[in-house]
Each structure stands twice: as C-alpha cells, then as structure tokens.
Amino acid sequence: MTETQTPTEKNFTSSEVLQTKCGKCGLVCSVAPVSEESGVFYCGRCRPKETPNLRFEEAAKKLVFPCALGCGIQTVWGETLQHEVCCAYRKIVCPYINCNNSITLQGLRDHVNKCHYKFYLEALMCQKIDTLGTMHRLHFIEFGIFSILFFVKLERKDDIINFHYNVCLIWPQHYEQTELDKFDLRLVIEIPYLTVTSLIDNNKILDYDDRSHCVNCLYQNCDKYQHKNEFNLTNNIPLDVKGIFQKNISYTFVVYKKDTFSRTFPNSLKCPSCHAYMMDEIYFCNNGHSFCGKCMRKQSLNRKCRICGGDFLNVRNCSMERLIKRINVPCQKELFGCRFFGLVADLLVHEKSCKF
Ligand SMILES: [Zn+2]
Ligand SMILES: [Zn+2]
Ligand SMILES: [Zn+2]
Ligand SMILES: [Zn+2]
Ligand SMILES: [Zn+2]
Ligand SMILES: [Zn+2]
Ligand SMILES: [Zn+2]
Ligand SMILES: [Zn+2]
Structure with missing residues (x-):
C-alpha cells in the first residue's frame, strides 16, 4: 500500500x-x-x-x-x-536593574523579598534635590490580593523636577474590578514647603508585562531574554523646586482600604478646641493631647487644653502632621447623606460646595 x-x-x-x-x-x-x-x-x-x-x-x-x-x-x-x-508558573526575568534571575511570576514576590528587600514593603525614597539628575527606581508593593510594581523616574530640568511613574499590577491579573476599587492608592510626594498627593486612577494601572516593564528597559540598555528594551513612563507630576537648596525630595506610595480604618477614628483627628480637622501645624498640651495651630495662636482664648486643662506647649506633633496629610476622612455632613470621603485638604475644598 x-x-x-x-x-x-x-x-x-x-x-x-x-x-x-x-x-x-x-x-x-x-x-x-x-x-x-x-x-x-x-x-x-x-x-x-x-x-x-x-x-x-x-x-x-x-x-x-x-x-x-x-x-x-x-x-x-x-x-x-x-x-x-x-500564569503563576510562567518564567520571567526579574524586572530589577541588572538582575538576570529567572523566576516564575508567583515566585517574584519571594525573590524581591530576598534580593531587593529595601524596596519590598513600602515605597519610600529620599534624594537630595540639588544633585538630582535622572534617577530610576522600582518599588514592590502589596495590598489585599494584589501586588504592584511602581516604576519611578525622577528627572531634574532647571527648576522643575519631573516625577514620572507607572503602576503595574502583577498578580492576580484576573480580578474583579470591584475588588481593586476597594482600595485607594495614593502617591505622596514631599518637597520642602509642598506636599503633593496624587490619587492613582485604577484605570491607569497597567497589567504587568515582564518583557517591557523592567528597569533596564527604562534605561534602554536591556538585554534580558525577550525584553523589548523600551519602556516610557506615561504619568508625570511636574514639581517646581525653584530656590530650594540642600533639601530632600521624598515620596511614599500609600494604599488605604476604603471604608474601614480611617472611618473609625476621624474624631481623633479633630481639634478638641475648635472641632475642625487639624491641619498644617499641630501642637501638644503638656499631657500629650493634640490641638491645632489656629487655636494655639488665638491669644484671647483661655489657652488650656479642653480635655485635661493642661497648658499648651510650643511643641509640634510631627507624626500627626504627617498622618493627617495621608488619611481619608468623611465629610462632616456625612450623617446628612454626603458621600464625600477624601484627604483633609480635599475636604476643605469640598466643604465650600457641599450640598448637604
Ligand atoms: Zn498556567
Ligand atoms: Zn531580581
Ligand atoms: Zn528589560
Ligand atoms: Zn514553541
Ligand atoms: Zn483648633
Ligand atoms: Zn490635654
Ligand atoms: Zn518633630
Ligand atoms: Zn459634604
């Protein structure tokens, strides 16, 4: 046949x-x-x-x-x-600079923990403004069931620092949008005299693709397997640093779970004297209670702590000052139906137009 x-x-x-x-x-x-x-x-x-x-x-x-x-x-x-x-089992090459380790997607977290630990838990970076030329950074952040890679490029041009960034979601890539919407992702940049808080729009979060989301690819000197050697950061926050010398720029990436933590204690963020949210300068009484700078400066008032009767001290509560820039609070008219929930600074703007 x-x-x-x-x-x-x-x-x-x-x-x-x-x-x-x-x-x-x-x-x-x-x-x-x-x-x-x-x-x-x-x-x-x-x-x-x-x-x-x-x-x-x-x-x-x-x-x-x-x-x-x-x-x-x-x-x-x-x-x-x-x-x-x-796929959790897919082999990728580590996205950190000059790291050629081959790992599975699900092993990336352990690898970053082991080899790139300083960027593992929280993105926090301090850099002298004066000597800043161009700088790339990669941070690894986890929240809930999600892990993200946070790519940063700081670039100084004359009096402006351009803060470029992209946020890439690693795992799991098949998720309910509502699951991600439970979180509030914010980038907080601090330079002297200015704090910039930027909400990360969930729609702008990219699905992580190891072939282009890589620090070597940012520098366009990447020879890792199958990498595209090209990656442009698409978000930019320009920062005016004119006249600022010998100071640091620092930034943090903050993730809140909406509705839980900060809803439970907004009252402790209010000044016991004037009952407004404390902003800017916050001071202590001699028993450690906090109150706002406006009340500190009101000479006419009986300058005693409303809670304990103690004396006002000329000592700043720096940690509270920092916290309050990063915490979300509900509108004071929440009980009347206002759904606003945001940073104290945003709340002050909101209150001018709140319809409740
Ligand atoms: Zn698979
Ligand atoms: Zn690595
Ligand atoms: Zn690469
Ligand atoms: Zn094949
Ligand atoms: Zn006050
Ligand atoms: Zn007190
Ligand atoms: Zn201090
Ligand atoms: Zn309101």
Whole structure:
C-alpha cells in the first residue's frame, strides 16, 4: 500500500494534538499558529508568523488544553496564550536593574523579598534635590490580593523636577474590578514647603508585562531574554523646586482600604478646641493631647487644653502632621447623606460646595 497522506494533509486525533510538542520550546502546541517544517511542529509562541497547519488546528479547536506550564488550569484553543501571560508558573526575568534571575511570576514576590528587600514593603525614597539628575527606581508593593510594581523616574530640568511613574499590577491579573476599587492608592510626594498627593486612577494601572516593564528597559540598555528594551513612563507630576537648596525630595506610595480604618477614628483627628480637622501645624498640651495651630495662636482664648486643662506647649506633633496629610476622612455632613470621603485638604475644598 502506498502512503497517500503527506503529514500536512492527515487528520489528527485528539491525543495526537495533545501530545504534539513544539520543536523549539518543547511545550505542547496549544498556541496558534501551529506550523510544520520537515515533519517537526512549532507552536505560535515560538513562530508567531508562520502559516498554520489547518488540519492540526481544526482538531485542536475541539479540545481543552491543560496549561503547558503546569498550573493545572485548562484553556480552550485560542485562549492559551492569554492565560500563559498571567500564569503563576510562567518564567520571567526579574524586572530589577541588572538582575538576570529567572523566576516564575508567583515566585517574584519571594525573590524581591530576598534580593531587593529595601524596596519590598513600602515605597519610600529620599534624594537630595540639588544633585538630582535622572534617577530610576522600582518599588514592590502589596495590598489585599494584589501586588504592584511602581516604576519611578525622577528627572531634574532647571527648576522643575519631573516625577514620572507607572503602576503595574502583577498578580492576580484576573480580578474583579470591584475588588481593586476597594482600595485607594495614593502617591505622596514631599518637597520642602509642598506636599503633593496624587490619587492613582485604577484605570491607569497597567497589567504587568515582564518583557517591557523592567528597569533596564527604562534605561534602554536591556538585554534580558525577550525584553523589548523600551519602556516610557506615561504619568508625570511636574514639581517646581525653584530656590530650594540642600533639601530632600521624598515620596511614599500609600494604599488605604476604603471604608474601614480611617472611618473609625476621624474624631481623633479633630481639634478638641475648635472641632475642625487639624491641619498644617499641630501642637501638644503638656499631657500629650493634640490641638491645632489656629487655636494655639488665638491669644484671647483661655489657652488650656479642653480635655485635661493642661497648658499648651510650643511643641509640634510631627507624626500627626504627617498622618493627617495621608488619611481619608468623611465629610462632616456625612450623617446628612454626603458621600464625600477624601484627604483633609480635599475636604476643605469640598466643604465650600457641599450640598448637604
Ligand atoms: Zn514553541
Ligand atoms: Zn498556567
Ligand atoms: Zn531580581
Ligand atoms: Zn528589560
Ligand atoms: Zn483648633
Ligand atoms: Zn490635654
Ligand atoms: Zn518633630
Ligand atoms: Zn459634604
């Protein structure tokens, strides 16, 4: 009997399709286009532009593929690549500068913890304004079920520091938007005489793609495997530092869970004398109670603490001053139905137009 079917024309059984491994990467050929050359098959991961073997793909379309990376998730034909991009088992190259460690996506957190610890828990950076030229930084931040990479580029041009940044969400990439909306992400930048607080719009958070979201790629000197060697930060906050010398710029990335923590204690942020939220300067009484700078300066008042009767001290409560710049509070008219919830500075603006 003569061989009537060349390989390209034969029909494929299910098990043949599921067992066909790519001649280049060795993974199951579950990503289109699956091409063939001299009897060897290649997957769409490795040869994305080849002409597909239609018989193979016809059979593959009817099948469910277990994840080739071994995570246990199954995908239908056509959705495999999309899954692999965010598969916890996918191998990536570390995004930190000059780190060529190959890790799985789910192992990134432990790796950063072990090798790049100083940026692990919280983004906080201090830098002398005078000597600042161009500086890149990468911070790793976790909250709830999320992990994010926070890329920063500080660039001084004459009297302006441009604060460029991007926020990339690593894991999990398939999440309910409502889950992310429970959090309030803010970037707080402090330079002398000025604190800039910027809400990170959830819509501007990128899905992490290791091939371009990398510090070496920012510098455009990246030779890590499959990296694009190009990454432009798309958000910018220009900061005017004219006349500021020998001081630091610092920044923090703050994440709040909305509705819980700060709703429970806004009253302790109010001045016991005038009952307004404390702002700017905050002072102590000699028993450690706090009150606001306006009350401190009111000479006509009986200058005694309303809580304990103690004397006002000319001592600033710096930690409260810092805290109050970062904490969200409800509107004072909340009981009347106002839904405002934001920073104290924003609240003062809101109160001028609050309709309740
Ligand atoms: Zn392949
Ligand atoms: Zn997987
Ligand atoms: Zn690394
Ligand atoms: Zn890179
Ligand atoms: Zn007061
Ligand atoms: Zn007191
Ligand atoms: Zn102090
Ligand atoms: Zn209001």
